[in-house]
Amino acid sequence: xxxxxxxxxxxxxxxxxxxxxxxxxxxxxxxxxxxxxxxxxxxxxxxxxxxxxxxxxxxxxxxxxxxxxxxxxxxxxxxxxxxxxxxxxxxxxxxxxxxxxxxxxxxxxxxxxxxxx
Numbered sequence: 001x002x003x004x005x006x007x008x009x010x011x012x013x014x015x016x017x018x019x020x021x022x023x024x025x026x027x028x029x030x031x032x033x034x035x036x037x038x039x040x041x042x043x044x045x046x047x048x049x050x051x052x053x054x055x056x057x058x059x060x061x062x063x064x065x066x067x068x069x070x071x072x073x074x075x076x077x078x079x080x081x082x083x084x085x086x087x088x089x090x091x092x093x094x095x096x097x098x099x100x101x102x103x104x105x106x107x108x109x110x111x112x113x114x115x116x117x
Contacts (some may be wrong), residue, residue, distance in 0.1 A: 054081045
């Protein structure tokens, strides 16, 4: 009886592992797609333009003249812009930190530290 159960469960286990792998691949593809969309939404060269759009959205919403549906759409767009801008800022911060840690001289580091004060 044990051998029968073992023979029957092996294909199911294999099938479950295969499904798990497929789902993992789909999630990976979706994550890549989200990153591409985010990068297209705001690249470092258009960062200032994205901030202007965000300010315009805030003004529109504070004006109180938008319908509920329009407000939700504006809020959704603002949230996407905000997340994309935050990602650009975090990437820039990481680059600056790498430059400070690796590629700077003692004088440059002192200058950067003095300018923060």
